[in-house]
Amino acid sequence: MNRFGSVFWLVLVVVAGFATFKAKYAIQDLEDQLTKVRKQTIAAQSEIRILNAEWQYLNQPERLAELNKKFLNLTPIVPKQLQERVDDIPLRPTPEPATPPDLIAAASGGTPEPAAGASGPTEPSRQVAAAVPVAAQPPVAAPRAAAVLAGATPSRPTPVMGGTGTPHAAPAVARGPVPHVQLAKAGPASLDSLIAQIAEVH
Amino acid sequence: MLSAQRIDENPCRPRHFRPPPPCAPVVPDERAAAFLDSCRSRLVMTAALFAVVFIVVTLRLVDVVLLSGVPVDPRLASNHAAAAAAVALPRPVRADILDRNGRLLATTLDSPSLYADPRQIQNADEATKAIRSVFPQLDVNEVRAKLTSGKSFAWIRRRLTPRQEYDINKLGIPGLYFDHESRRIYPFGDLAAHVIGFCGIDNNGLAGIERALDSTVKSSRDPVQLSIDARVQFILHEELTKVMADFTAKGAAGIIMDVHTGEIIAMVSLPDFDPNHPNRGEAQMTPAEAKDRVFNKVTLGDYELGSVFKTFNTAMALDGGTATLTKTYDAAHDIKIGRFTISDYHGKHRALSVPEIYMYSSNIGSARMALEAGAERQRAFLSKLGLLKPVPIEFDEVAKPHYPNPWREVNTITIAYGHGISVTPLHAITAVSAMVNGGVLHEPTLRKVSPGAEPAGDRVISSKTSEQMRKLMRLVVQYGTAKMAQAPGYVVGGKTGTAEKNVGGHYIEKKLLSDFVGAFPMQDPKYAFLLLVDEPHPNKDSHGYATAGWTVVPATSRLIERIAPILGVPPVDEASPSITQALAIASLQGKKIEDY
Numbered sequence: 001m002n003r004f005g006s007v008f009w010l011v012l013v014v015v016a017g018f019a020t021f022k023a024k025y026a027i028q029d030l031e032d033q034l035t036k037v038r039k040q041t042i043a044a045q046s047e048i049r050i051l052n053a054e055w056q057y058l059n060q061p062e063r064l065a066e067l068n069k070k071f072l073n074l075t076p077i078v079p080k081q082l083q084e085r086v087d088d089i090p091l092r093p094t095p096e097p098a099t100p101p102d103l104i105a106a107a108s109g110g111t112p113e114p115a116a117g118a119s120g121p122t123e124p125s126r127q128v129a130a131a132v133p134v135a136a137q138p139p140v141a142a143p144r145a146a147a148v149l150a151g152a153t154p155s156r157p158t159p160v161m162g163g164t165g166t167p168h169a170a171p172a173v174a175r176g177p178v179p180h181v182q183l184a185k186a187g188p189a190s191l192d193s194l195i196a197q198i199a200e201v202h
Numbered sequence: 203m204l205s206a207q208r209i210d211e212n213p214c215r216p217r218h219f220r221p222p223p224p225c226a227p228v229v230p231d232e233r234a235a236a237f238l239d240s241c242r243s244r245l246v247m248t249a250a251l252f253a254v255v256f257i258v259v260t261l262r263l264v265d266v267v268l269l270s271g272v273p274v275d276p277r278l279a280s281n282h283a284a285a286a287a288a289v290a291l292p293r294p295v296r297a298d299i300l301d302r303n304g305r306l307l308a309t310t311l312d313s314p315s316l317y318a319d320p321r322q323i324q325n326a327d328e329a330t331k332a333i334r335s336v337f338p339q340l341d342v343n344e345v346r347a348k349l350t351s352g353k354s355f356a357w358i359r360r361r362l363t364p365r366q367e368y369d370i371n372k373l374g375i376p377g378l379y380f381d382h383e384s385r386r387i388y389p390f391g392d393l394a395a396h397v398i399g400f401c402g403i404d405n406n407g408l409a410g411i412e413r414a415l416d417s418t419v420k421s422s423r424d425p426v427q428l429s430i431d432a433r434v435q436f437i438l439h440e441e442l443t444k445v446m447a448d449f450t451a452k453g454a455a456g457i458i459m460d461v462h463t464g465e466i467i468a469m470v471s472l473p474d475f476d477p478n479h480p481n482r483g484e485a486q487m488t489p490a491e492a493k494d495r496v497f498n499k500v501t502l503g504d505y506e507l508g509s510v511f512k513t514f515n516t517a518m519a520l521d522g523g524t525a526t527l528t529k530t531y532d533a534a535h536d537i538k539i540g541r542f543t544i545s546d547y548h549g550k551h552r553a554l555s556v557p558e559i560y561m562y563s564s565n566i567g568s569a570r571m572a573l574e575a576g577a578e579r580q581r582a583f584l585s586k587l588g589l590l591k592p593v594p595i596e597f598d599e600v601a602k603p604h605y606p607n608p609w610r611e612v613n614t615i616t617i618a619y620g621h622g623i624s625v626t627p628l629h630a631i632t633a634v635s636a637m638v639n640g641g642v643l644h645e646p647t648l649r650k651v652s653p654g655a656e657p658a659g660d661r662v663i664s665s666k667t668s669e670q671m672r673k674l675m676r677l678v679v680q681y682g683t684a685k686m687a688q689a690p691g692y693v694v695g696g697k698t699g700t701a702e703k704n705v706g707g708h709y710i711e712k713k714l715l716s717d718f719v720g721a722f723p724m725q726d727p728k729y730a731f732l733l734l735v736d737e738p739h740p741n742k743d744s745h746g747y748a749t750a751g752w753t754v755v756p757a758t759s760r761l762i763e764r765i766a767p768i769l770g771v772p773p774v775d776e777a778s779p780s781i782t783q784a785l786a787i788a789s790l791q792g793k794k795i796e797d798y
Binding site for chain 1: 267268305306309310311312364387389390391393432433436690691692763764767773
């Protein structure tokens with residue numbers, strides 16, 4: 001018993017000693033790795049600082065302006081380009097006015113024959129547009145675009161303030177140098193013909 | 203004890219057993235005993251010695267292995283844990299400074315300087331050639347002289363770029379070393395020179411934010427974020443530079459401020475300097491020019507700002523109830539007081555209502571308004587707006603306003619239109635922000651205010667008066683002295699001021715100070731601006747004028763058109779009923795507005 005106990009403790013001491021040394025060396029390895037990683041991190045951070053400064057230096061507004069002039073030629077945003085509503089965008093394509101066959105179909109209450117409609121396949125949205133009685137009203141888009149084009153020169157503020165009777169009607173949105181187009185001819189004509197007119201003027 | 207004796211004493215021994223006779227007679231031999239004794243004691247001594255040595259060795263082993271030993275120099279790397287701890291991430295000498303969008307305005311970089319140990323240089327000629335391949339601008343003879351000097355130390359070149367450091371390392375010349383120092387870098391150069399300031403060679407802040415937040419910047423690892431927007435700063439800088447060049451002015455200054463928080467979005471003072479080399483180029487300048495370059499006009503320059511003060515005068519009268527928008531004052535007759543005569547620049551020679559006084563910038567009308575309100579009320583109101591004490595901002599470089607003491611009647615009159623009191627541009631914009639933002643005065647700040655942490659501020663005028671002031675300021679831009687400030691879509695409003703500079707107690711007609719202060723968009727102001735140009739000279743385009751309306755006002759229009767999209771201010775249709783109604787003045791409805 002006595003002898004067995006001694007052997008047991010001896011083995012235990014040896015095992016424990018071995019395990020301790022093993023752990024100790026494992027930790028040393030890890031610490032060495034940690035040191036290495038920390039050194040790498042410091043080097044990387046210092047490099048990042050340099051690159052950051054360089055990037056900021058390259059992004060100097062004067063330099064960007066010069067590069068823009070050379071390669072892109074972008075101009076700053078003007079209020080004309082920022083519109084609150086989609087409808088305010090000038091020369092935006094809108095649904096075409098109803099074609100006669102559609103109107104006939106709408107009047108008769110039946111769906112238009114594919115052959116009788118436009119040459120292409122008719123979209124459902126156009127059918128809906130045709131179904132409402134729009135024939136009496138002139139199409140909305142063309143005058144708006146024309147007004148935008150005509151109202152090119154911003155009118156000086158009227159010397160009389162507000163109260164002459166009519167409140168300020170929302171006029172055209174565009175304020176830039178856009179060529180004048182005779183409105184009388186444009187009238188309720190389609191958008192295409194309007195664009196053609198502008199092209200002629202030019 | 204002998205075995206024979208033991209047997210004898212044993213009571214259980216057999217009777218017939220006789221103890222054998224002793225082998226040899228036990229004769230005490232004294233010599234042998236003494237010898238044996240000494241041998242034994244020597245053995246014990248030796249064993250004890252060994253035991254002590256082994257115990258020491260064991261203890262040391264336990265110490266080294268289990269208790270990780272005594273601390274040793276981490277550089278020897280014999281102790282792993284200590285070595286790892288020593289390689290902690292270094293803290294920069296000064297923290298970075300960022301703009302409100304995180305752009306780097308100031309950073310600290312490791313800047314290597316190249317030096318040689320000439321005793322270790324083997325071939326000086328070859329080394330000189332190699333060094334000159336990296337630095338072609340260095341003088342051959344100078345470098346060779348340094349390398350052959352035989353001393354142990356010689357600077358070759360200070361403050362290398364990382365690429366130059368790499369190139370020198372690549373040469374692999376023994377005897378060349380680097381000395382690493384920290385150096386402050388301002389990547390944007392002169393863009394925000396007066397805001398950021400600069401550092402000395404020992405990395406102490408000497409001006410601007412670097413000086414004001416010196417301890418913060420030194421103690422913190424996290425970057426300091428300013429309220430400045432580098433893009434807006436650039437545009438303001440560019441427009442002011444243009445104004446200065448166009449009108450061959452002595453200087454210019456500009457500020458843009460968030461009216462709801464007091465954050466300064468941009469702050470420019472011209473002429474300025476490059477904080478990377480604050481002293482560069484000073485040799486070619488006169489001392490006055492060199493001084494003017496580092497002088498921050500926005501916080502240090504106190505000026506008589508002129509008609510801009512009519513804003514505060516009108517607000518005082520409206521808020522105090524001594525005037526209403528419909529009340530009229532006699533502006534037909536000049537005011538004579540003592541040796542002074544108060545007259546109008548563009549006299550209308552009739553009674554003017556309060557909006558007209560403000561719009562036409564009538565000195566007489568303003569003076570009468572101030573006289574009616576009284577000196578005490580005027581002084582109290584300007585004091586409430588913070589115009590009689592230095593502006594509370596982070597900077598150390600702030601000027602004390604100059605105002606008359608005692609505050610006489612003639613002072614009341616001149617202060618009504620901005621003469622006889624000098625304040626900094628920062629004072630003026632801070633007070634104007636309070637005029638338009640609903641009546642709450644915020645302390646100006648150069649540090650970013652995080653959303654939700656807006657300071658409460660002090661109410662200085664009622665929100666109704668503030669609304670009236672907005673309408674009046676809009677009126678000036680629509681019909682008054684600042685018509686060229688129109689930035690269509692952004693509903694600009696403001697008040698111009700053109701003051702003659704007071705040099706040695708005399709006002710000099712040719713030395714003007716033109717300024718324009720206002721806000722946009724006027725139906726719900728978000729940003730206030732102030733532009734100032736010092737001693738502008740008329741040019742061909744300005745038809746001989748150097749007043750604010752021809753100098754800073756057109757620049758403001760260009761400025762706002764450029765910065766509004768950046769600041770996220772949506773353009774509106776200025777003619778839309780909601781805008782016109784919000785800014786219409788009922789008493790002027792239907793009246794004919796004379797051309798200014």
